[in-house]
Amino acid sequence: MHSSSTSLLNSSFPIPHPEKSKSPSATIPIRHRFTLRMSLNDNPKPPDIPSSLLSSVTKLLWGPSLPPGLLISTVRTAWHSTWRLMMSQLAPSDPSGGYSRPASRFRADELTRQSPKTLHIYVGLPCPWAHRTLIVRALKGLEEAVPVSIAAPGTDGSWEFNDVRGSDGDILIPGRDNANGRRTLKQVYQLRRGGYNGRSTVPMLWNTETKEVVCNESYDIIQLFNSGLNGLARNPGLDLNPPSLKDEIEKWNRVIYPNVNNGVYRCGFAQSQEAYDKAVEELFNTLDMLDVHLGSSRYLCGAKLTLADVCLFTTLIRFDLVYNGLFKCTKKKLIEYSNLHGYMRDLYQIPKVAETCNFPAIMDGYYRILFPLNPGCIRPVMPSGCEHEVLCTPHNRDSLSFTDKSTDIFVS
Secondary structure, eight states: OOHHHHHHHTTOOOOOOOOOOSSGGGGSOGGGOHHHHHHHHHSOOOOOOOHHHHHHHHHHHHOSOOOHHHHHHHHHHHHHHHHHHHHHHHSOBOTTSOBOOOOOSSOGGGGGGOOGGGEEEEEETTOHHHHHHHHHHHHHTOTTTSOEEEEEEOTTSOEEOOOEEOTTSOEEEOOSOTTTOOSBHHHHHTTSTTOOOSOOOSSEEEETTTTEEEEOOHHHHHHIIIIIOTTTOSOTTOOSSOGGGHHHHHHHHHHHIIIIITHHHHHHTOOSHHHHHHHHHHHHHHHHHHHHHTTSOSBTTBSSOOHHHHHHHHHHHHIIIIITTTTOOOSOOGGGOHHHHHHHHHHHTSTTTGGGOOHHHHHHHHHTTOTTTOTTOOOOOOOTTOSHHHHTSOOOOGGGSOOOTTTTOOOO
16 A cells, blocks of 8 residues: 555545646645545536527426526526525524524533543544544544544535545545444434434544444534543643633633634525624624734744634634635635734644645535535635645744743744
8 A cells, every 4th residue: 555545544634735737636636636536426517408408498388488587586586595495404593694503412521431442533624623623633642542534525415434546546535434334424423322313513522332422512522632631642741721721712712713713604604694794794803803913922822822723723724715705704815814824824834733634625525515605516726825835834923932842842
């Protein structure tokens, strides 16, 4: 097996590096094109329908000709009704049309009764909530202690397990259920005692011995990874939630979660102009404030990297890739924020963080799957400034803090 397969089986995810080529798909090296091929296979191009057939059907339904105004109004009414129905399933809303995120079903109280040697994490690479668990797992050195199964978005919005192979037959992405051998994440959830008919979301922490869902709330999971598995971690000295900073971390979380992490979804999933306007204003007011704060502070809580930084990073790394365009967060691009963009590059360059970022998977997971927001399922080119090479340019933020040698994770 080639080295790329070996590294992936060790939970290292490929980073796209654009190449010069006349072919659009060749801008991603062969071993990084897995999501593009997968999505194209999942969404095959519909067969061409002869114009004569369309003309015949139109005449049958509407007579020799259909007035353009009537055609437009009819299609608009039908599409709007269909869109409302799809959005009600994809993104529940409150009476004002604002997105109302469903609460996680399995929370932290289950974590206290778990054997640390029987845990398995299910993730999806496009998902920012799952991404934060991958980052903390990597920084703490828990890759061997907590094995991972990678699910991919299915065309119906569910999470599925499918191996993606290269032209030589090697597995490029181990998209299989390594704990239970199931085809979908929903089937894994249903293995728990009493079954399950709720939302099958990632991340999901699973107990391989009791066959129970331990937790599917991302913040609970990263807290466990940070301090609850130090006996198994290769980097137990790293504390991303130190007691001295807990109040400050919680303060930032109370601002960042509703306005930024969930704020981009409130923009993209808004079902009224009023709800969208409110979400956009709160999002960019918060980004403006963060940009000012990070002009004099290396991390949110000063010189120390914390869980609050991890939670903010997974939204920022997706901002120009998908949220700016697809979710209509268009007031500014992240690259226009000098401090925020430098801060994002600073975190990206921390060892092991870049390995958890897969840009083709992120773009495919949003543009090709969120049909109500992008009916044509056309994935745009990667925006300028999101390339790996750009994210690796000097961030010049070292002078804002000292290097904490005890954790050996800060880049100087």
